[in-house]
Amino acid sequence: MEKAVRKYWPVFLLPTAAAFCVGFLYPFIQGLYLSFCSFITIDRAKFNGLENYKYALTDATFLHSFWFTALFTIVVTILINVGAFALALALTSKLKASNLFRTIFFMPNLIGGIVLGYIWQILLNGVLTLLEKPLLALDERYGFIGLLILMCWQQIGYMMIIYIAGLQSIPDDYIEAAKIDGATEGQILWKIKIPNVMPSITICMFLSLTNGFKLFDQNLALTGGEPAHASEMLALNIYNTFYGRSGPQWRGYGQAKAVLFCIMVIIISMIQLRATRSKEVQQ
Amino acid sequence: MEKRKSIKSKILFVVLLVISLAWIYPIFMIFINALKEDRSITTSTVFQLPTSETFAGLSNFVDALTSKGFAQAFGYSLLITVTSVALILICCSMCAWYITRVNSIISKILYFLFVFSMVVPFQMLMFTLASTADKLGLNTPFNICIIYLGFGAGLAVFMFCGFMKSIPLEIEEAAMIDGCNPIQTFFLIVLPILKPTLISVGILETMWLWNDYLLPYLVLDRKKYMTIPILVQYFQGSYGKVEMGPMMACILMTVLPIIIVYLVCQKYIIKGVIAGAVKG
Structure with missing residues (x-):
């Protein structure tokens, strides 16, 4: 059978492979090369060695956006996972109308980042006006908190669904047996529920970690990086380096930043793969 | 014991109800503002319901659909x-x-x-x-x-x-x-x-x-x-002033189809999300 299928590669393999080369492979390799060049259009790229990387690693806005992103990612990961797990616990406790609640909490996840960003910009600016505080785009701290609220609103429902699936897969016998043995609810939670949903916890932790780290649309729509690049996260910083300025050097700098960004994301994902695999062995 | 449990679940129910109302409030806010006249939407009035003076009917929607290219x-x-x-x-x-x-x-x-x-x-x-x-x-x-x-x-x-x-x-x-x-x-x-x-x-x-x-x-x-x-x-x-009225109408018309599709195929969407998360 393998032989018969092998002959049909132009039908099965070629369309996707060709599109993949156009839509990913070629731009990726070209991007890698261009990070060592100075260019405005690709046809007229001039090789300039590690110049771009030197600039990227000393650029104050890039370093600031790195710390901003790192802090944001850590805080948002904790908030989302604690919130989502608490909701999942509440909704699996045989409550009235829990399906309705689940429907509502999950809903924001389907709305796109740009639209979400503007909805929350309008809402939060309204709240800030009522409190007689500066608007989102004028104060870095409010921009940070605003992004946190927005991301929690969007992602908690998603992670909650994954936690609910994890909690529901715990056999009822375990919990029944613990109850008969006189375990308190706290003990059931810490000794039975949490260890049994460890795979879900790993998945959710890393999903929110990568989502937070790669955040772009919401950042662009909610604060646009204002004031003066202070609320700019890595992805937006790269974008602004590319398209926000003119001059042959900026595109090269942007591409070098993008490569560094890509390496950071790959490292996070490698750790994720390790963590998920080691958890699978335990199960 | 049973009684204490039922009180506890009632409190939990109320808490969840409050959270879920807060959860849908942003969408509701867009809805009330989409019905208001353009000039009566400012950062200090976004929380007000439309009154007979500020009510704009469907004009924002018509504007968004025709001249704004929605x-x-x-x-x-x-x-x-x-x-x-x-x-x-x-x-x-x-x-x-x-x-x-x-x-x-x-x-x-x-x-x-x-x-x-x-x-x-x-x-x-x-x-x-x-x-x-x-x-x-x-x-x-x-x-x-x-x-x-x-x-x-x-x-x-x-x-x-x-x-x-x-x-x-x-x-x-x-x-x-x-x-x-x-x-x-x-x-x-x-x-x-x-x-x-x-x-x-x-x-x-x-x-x-x-x-x-x-x-x-x-x-x-x-x-x-x-x-x-x-x-x-x-x-x-x-450039220039943001036209809040038509923008609200656009956002609402973007969000509503998503919510309708979601309510109809909820079962499949949630299954798809779980499958994607476990694999991804």
């Missing part, structure tokens, strides 16, 4: 999403079948590259991808689906491969012995078995494509074609 943007978004998802589902399932059934170096390399492409952030190739698309003339809503097939192939192939491995080979071998060629085997035998995975992948890709902003923004010819996210961004980014 109808076209909706059409383009729909066209791009439908063609791309269809192409991704067919091509990637075929590709995944080949990769799992033919054990060669090319299959292995391709599989590795597909998985790798899931990790790479879009910023890494945004500039080069846009210029490649431009050179090949893939910059209209009618053929941007080819770019999406290439860029979105990773997740789809990965999920299909994960499921393909669990299909017993015997069924396909029996079909081949009975005289099916590989194309018939795939479309008549494999594809029907794949249906649940097709739905899951389709939902994940639809959620991504419908909301995608940066790729179409960079690839499409901006003066001619706008998708919904680009239009909403354009409202804020354009």
Whole structure:
């Protein structure tokens, strides 16, 4: 059978492979090369060695956006996972109308980042006006908190669904047996529920970690990086380096930043793969 | 003991009710503002319900649909999403079948590259991808689906491969012995078995494509074609005063179809999300 299928590669393999080369492979390799060049259009790229990387690693806005992103990612990961797990616990406790609640909490996840960003910009600016505080785009701290609220609103429902699936897969016998043995609810939670949903916890932790780290649309729509690049996260910083300025050097700098960004994301994902695999062995 | 438990669950119910009301409030806020006159929407009045003076009827919606180009943007978004998802589902399932059934170096390399492409952030190739698309003339809503097939192939192939491995080979071998060629085997035998995975992948890709902003923004010819996210961004980014009324109407008309589709196919969407999360 393998032989018969092998002959049909132009039908099965070629369309996707060709599109993949156009839509990913070629731009990726070209991007890698261009990070060592100075260019405005690709046809007229001039090789300039590690110049771009030197600039990227000393650029104050890039370093600031790195710390901003790192802090944001850590805080948002904790908030989302604690919130989502608490909701999942509440909704699996045989409550009235829990399906309705689940429907509502999950809903924001389907709305796109740009639209979400503007909805929350309008809402939060309204709240800030009522409190007689500066608007989102004028104060870095409010921009940070605003992004946190927005991301929690969007992602908690998603992670909650994954936690609910994890909690529901715990056999009822375990919990029944613990109850008969006189375990308190706290003990059931810490000794039975949490260890049994460890795979879900790993998945959710890393999903929110990568989502937070790669955040772009919401950042662009909610604060646009204002004031003066202070609320700019890595992805937006790269974008602004590319398209926000003119001059042959900026595109090269942007591409070098993008490569560094890509390496950071790959490292996070490698750790994720390790963590998920080691958890699978335990199960 | 029983009584204490029922009080506890009542408190929990009330708490959840309050949270869920807060959860839908942003959408409600957009709704009340979309009905207000443009000039009565400011940061200090966004929380007020429309009164007889500020009520604007449907004029914001009419304005958004006609002069602001929402109808076209909706059409383009729909066209791009439908063609791309269809192409991704067919091509990637075929590709995944080949990769799992033919054990060669090319299959292995391709599989590795597909998985790798899931990790790479879009910023890494945004500039080069846009210029490649431009050179090949893939910059209209009618053929941007080819770019999406290439860029979105990773997740789809990965999920299909994960499921393909669990299909017993015997069924396909029996079909081949009975005289099916590989194309018939795939479309008549494999594809029907794949249906649940097709739905899951389709939902994940639809959620991504419908909301995608940066790729179409960079690839499409901006003066001619706008998708919904680009239009909403354009409202804020354009010069002069932001027209809040039509913008609210646009946002509401963007959000409502999503909510309706979600309420109708909730079961599939949630299943798709769980499948995607566990695999991804």
